[in-house]
Amino acid sequence: MKPVKEKIKGPVRIPQELLKELSNARYPMTLGIPKENLKVEKRLAFTPEAVDMIVEAGHRVIFEEGAGEGVNYSDSLYAESGAEIVSRKQVFECDLIFKIAPATSDEVALMKKKTTICSMLQLPDISGDTIQKMAEKSINAVGYELMTADGLSFPVRNSISEIEGAASVSVASELLSNERGGKGILMGGIPGVSPTEIVIIGAGVAGTVSARAALALGAVVKIFDSDIRKLRKLQTDLGQPVFTSVFQPNVLINAFQSADVVIGAMRYINDPVRYVISEEVIRTMKKGALVIDLRINQGGCFETTCFLPYNHPKIFEKFGILHYCVPNISSRVARTTAMALSNFFIPLVLKMGELGEVAGIAKADMDFRSGLYMYSGKLVNSYVAKYFNFPSHDIGLFLSAF
Secondary structure, three states: OOOOOOOOOOOOOHHHHHHHHHOOOOOOOEEEEOOOOOOOOOOOOOOHHHHHHHHHOOOEEEEEOOOOHHHOOOHHHHHHOOOEEEOHHHHOOOOEEEOOOOOOHHHHHHOOOOOEEEEOOOHHHOOHHHHHHHHHOOOEEEEHHHOOOOOOOOHHHHHHHHHHHHHHHHHHHHHHOHHHOOOOOOOOOOOOOOOOEEEEEOOOHHHHHHHHHHHHOOOEEEEEOOOHHHHHHHHHHHOOOOEEEOOOHHHHHHHHHHOOEEEEOOOOOOOOOOOOEOHHHHHOOOOOOEEEEOOHHHOOOEOOOOOOOOOOOOEEEEOOEEEEOOOOHHHHHHHHHHHHHHHHHHHHHHHHHHHOOHHHHHHHOHHHHHHEEEEOOEEOOHHHHHHHOOOOOOHHHHHOOO
């Protein structure tokens, strides 16, 4: 006897069906997704597919009209995924808001008391006045780059760094060409022609990916870092011999003198010591060479790029060296970035729906807890508090009351 085949109407999407069966959201939430300033920020925290899964899990998604423009997703696509397309004011009335850029004073003014806002932590873009207004409204604030379960792996920061590392080599190839006023050299070179020399400052995730991309194109790569353990890990990850060094002055100067491209990828968040390449070293570079600073939102890796005024040109020449200081380089590939962020945020949102209030998720999920830099209007991250010269509080004391 042949088994009876059950007819299924419409397309079967396994993730949705699993969510329907397994996730009934004990605490349904309303998520707000506002539109970013597209001149400086095109990334978004959720793709339409991510919104679809969140809505199927029993939550509401309030989406500002036009918020998907930067990632080339239409409002209708988000609407088909279950999002409610609304005005800006309505989005900021949500209890839980997911942004990319940090909240501005005007955006905080639109929020209700005890709102929870999740965004990137770009301290040079946050004013002390904004922090004060957030405190007055007892805001809970999460910085994506701070999120870690063990203090070693930072999932969001690492994903962004991977994208930035790959994008930096793409940018370098473009700016070295005649089309963009560069020296007119090919990244990597060809037989009989000397390869491009690239110096990378920082052996973290971004530096490793930059090195891998540059090596794949045939460039000569030199990597510097203050931590020998990172250099050793980078060597292992690359799987091939590559020049590495700590910040030994003579070695560093010699590398800069012959470099065609220098990529700054040092990590500064939560690090007690800040290393910056001095202006004197930049002066030694060849005319027409290129400096790319991937850490401009953290204050910069070079003395020539440190804490540039907001209205300063993002691409400029100094000492005959072209400086590329465009913030959020991953915005060049905003859709890829949105996909990467969605991969992390979907499970987090579903867990929040099971645990309820911020205190509940902060107790149960170390990623979320470590990302909190403001809890009920109090700064609970010493790195952020020190930056603004505000007192820091122990979040454990607040959570112990629940």
